Amino acid sequence: xxxxxxxxxxxxxxxxxxxxxxxxxxxxxxxxxxxxxxxxxxxxxxxxxxxxxxxxxxxxxxxxxxxxxxxxxxxxxxxxxxxxxxxxxxxxxxxxxxxxxxxxxxxxxxxxxxxxxxxxxxxxxxxxxxxxxxxxxxxxxxxxxxxxxxxxxxxxxxxxxxxxxxxxxxxxxxxxxxxxxxxxxxxxxxxxxxxxxxxxxxxxxxxxxxxxxxxxxxxxxxxxxxxxxxxxxxxxxxxxxxxxxxxxxxxx
Numbered sequence: 001x002x003x004x005x006x007x008x009x010x011x012x013x014x015x016x017x018x019x020x021x022x023x024x025x026x027x028x029x030x031x032x033x034x035x036x037x038x039x040x041x042x043x044x045x046x047x048x049x050x051x052x053x054x055x056x057x058x059x060x061x062x063x064x065x066x067x068x069x070x071x072x073x074x075x076x077x078x079x080x081x082x083x084x085x086x087x088x089x090x091x092x093x094x095x096x097x098x099x100x101x102x103x104x105x106x107x108x109x110x111x112x113x114x115x116x117x118x119x120x121x122x123x124x125x126x127x128x129x130x131x132x133x134x135x136x137x138x139x140x141x142x143x144x145x146x147x148x149x150x151x152x153x154x155x156x157x158x159x160x161x162x163x164x165x166x167x168x169x170x171x172x173x174x175x176x177x178x179x180x181x182x183x184x185x186x187x188x189x190x191x192x193x194x195x196x197x198x199x200x201x202x203x204x205x206x207x208x209x210x211x212x213x214x215x216x217x218x219x220x221x222x223x224x225x226x227x228x229x230x231x232x233x234x235x236x237x238x239x240x241x242x243x244x245x246x247x248x249x250x251x252x
Contacts, residue, residue, distance in 0.1 A: 003226035004032030009059070011035040012229070013084045015068055015121060016091030018045035020191040021141065024218040025088055025225060030058035032226070037081045039066035040091070066091075068117030069109075078124045086137045086229050087125045089118045089163075094156040107155050114159035115166070122170060126179055135178025139228045140167050142185040144244045150206075164240055171238030180237040182228045187244025189216040211246030220245075 012029045016022035017038035026038050030053040038046050038053070038061070046063035053061045064080055067073040068091045078084075092114045095102055122138055129136040145157040146164045164183055171181040188210065190198065197203045198215060207215060224241040227233050242248055 001232060003223065003230055003232050004029070006231035007086070007226070007229060008033035009035065010085040011037065011060075011081075011083060012086040012088065013037045013039060013081055013121075013125075014088040014090055015039050015066060015117065017049065018042040020193055021186070021189065021218060021221070022088075022090040023049060024221075025090060026053060027056055028222055028225065029086075029229070030054075030056040030061070033057055033059065034086075035060040037062040037064060037084065039064040039077055039081075041065065041067055068121060069112040071120055074117075074120040074124055078121070078128070083128070083132070084125060084136065086139065087121060088139045088141070088229070089121055090141045091117050092141065092156075092160075094153055096152055096156075098152050099154045102155060110155040111159050114156065115162050118163055118166060122166075122181070126170070126174055126177070129179050130174070130177045133178075135180075137229060138170070138179070138181040139225065140181070140183040142167070142183040142240060144185055144187045144242060144248055146183075146185055146240070147242075147248055167240065168238045175237055180233070182233065182236060182238070183240040184221065184224055184228060185240050185242045185244070186221055187216055187242070187247045189218055189221070191218070209247070209250055210244075211250050214245065216243065216245055 012034045014026045017026045018040035030036050036053050036058045043065045050061045050063045064077045066077040095110050142163050143160040146160040149157045167183040221243050224243050
């Protein structure tokens with residue numbers, strides 16, 4: 001089965017698309033022939049990405065500046081994007097400090113980006129889908145830290161756990177409107193944001209605790225992502241798929 005076949009011609013909006021997994025997911029759906037809207041705060045990165053997406057096969061590409069924490073910015077972006085079929089809530093940031101060292105403004109920034117952003121984008125898209133009667137698909141990017149914790153990321157872990165509960169709650173409420181809400185929980189994936197950490201002794205020790213003994217590559221997420229975004233998961237909602245090299249089942 002070609003999991004990406006049903007995305008051809010569909011309109012996919014990816015937040016946090018200027019780098020990392022958001023950029024990867026945007027390229028993935030472009031290869032599947034989807035129309036793609038990429039949104040993030042760094043417009044210059046989006047403009048570069050847009051040209052690449054067109055080369056990869058997307059029939060239509062839009063780039064939108066978006067602050068997922070700002071209701072006005074979200075409303076404007078959704079209006080500019082027009083009718084979308086798939087919303088990928090990928091934008092996220094981390095804290096990276098022990099709890100007692102985290103100032104309130106950093107706490108607010110992490111929670112607002114990781115949770116409030118999902119709320120604002122999801123409810124905005126869902127209103128349009130409900131009113132049109134056509135339904136839609138939401139893929140929330142959670143984390144294995146939605147389930148278990150490690151040191152120095154208390155706010156990130158809490159916000160990602162909340163994303164899973166929100167996924168379930170919205171799936172329950174919106175199933176009657178033909179709106180499916182699922183989540184993808186990656187393990188540790190090699191990206192530009194974490195590359196320096198995994199070169200440290202602590203990072204190398206963490207890799208050894210992954211049963212498969214390696215970091216994930218962004219492409220390791222492709223199958224699960226395409227399943228949740230496309231028609232092959234038409235009877236799935238409120239589900240979270242974990243892709244982590246066995247990390248969650250490793251011994252404590």
